[in-house]
Amino acid sequence: MATGSDAKKISSTRMVLMFTMISLIPFSIPTMVLMGAGMLPTLVAALTDRSPARYAWICVGGLNFAGLSPAVLKLWFGHHEITYAIHQVTDFRTLLLAYLAAGAGWMLYFGAPPVVLGIMMATTKRRSAALEAQMQKLEEEWGTEVATRGPDGDDEEDL
Numbered sequence: 762m763a764t765g766s767d768a769k770k771i772s773s774t775r776m777v778l779m780f781t782m783i784s785l786i787p788f789s790i791p792t793m794v795l796m797g798a799g800m801l802p803t804l805v806a807a808l809t810d811r812s813p814a815r816y817a818w819i820c821v822g823g824l825n826f827a828g829l830s831p832a833v834l835k836l837w838f839g840h841h842e843i844t845y846a847i848h849q850v851t852d853f854r855t856l857l858l859a860y861l862a863a864g865a866g867w868m869l870y871f872g873a874p875p876v877v878l879g880i881m882m883a884t885t886k887r888r889s890a891a892l893e894a895q896m897q898k899l900e901e902e903w904g905t906e907v908a909t910r911g912p913d914g915d916d917e918e919d920l
Contacts, residue, residue, distance in 0.1 A: 791846035795836055798850040799829040802863035821866035828862025829855075 803822035810817035832855045836846055849855050899907050 788841070791836060791841055791843050792833065794843065794846040795833060795849050796829070799832065799856060799859040800825055802860060802866075806863075806867075817867075817870050820870040821863050824866035824869070825859055825863035829859040831858070 800822070803818055803825045806821035807815075807818035832849045832852075836849060839845065896908060
């Protein structure tokens with residue numbers, strides 16, 4: 762249980778943190794403008810994805826951010842001003858790169874499951890063929906009784 766001084770210390774720390782965050786807002790506006798315009802495909806993916814795992818916005822958002830990151834880094838380490846951010850947003854190449862990367866994220870989201878399914882099916886077929894070959898080898902060595910099952914799926918004899 763917190764005493765009065767601990768509660769006062771926590772609230773003063775929280776106040777300092779909030780004051781710091783509020784004072785940084787004017788410095789983050791150019792970044793927010795660029796990220797707001799460039800990350801629109803991620804917002805769409807987050808709003809339209811109804812699956813329980815919500816992988817669409819992760820695929821789209823990760824690649825969308827990767828496509829936008831050169832412009833964000835240019836903004837941060839160049840001219841971090843609102844006019845430069847608007848210039849970046851109106852630059853065709855900046856948004857083209859960000860949106861093409863988001864499109865690649867959509868392709869990854871829709872394309873990866875069939876590829877994985879195909880690989881898993883091929884692996885399963887190969888494993889099944891290996892087990893069938895092993896079963897035939899055992900039948901040749903031990904006789905057909907090795908593979909005999911009763912009508913209910915259990916062995917005919919209980920040992």
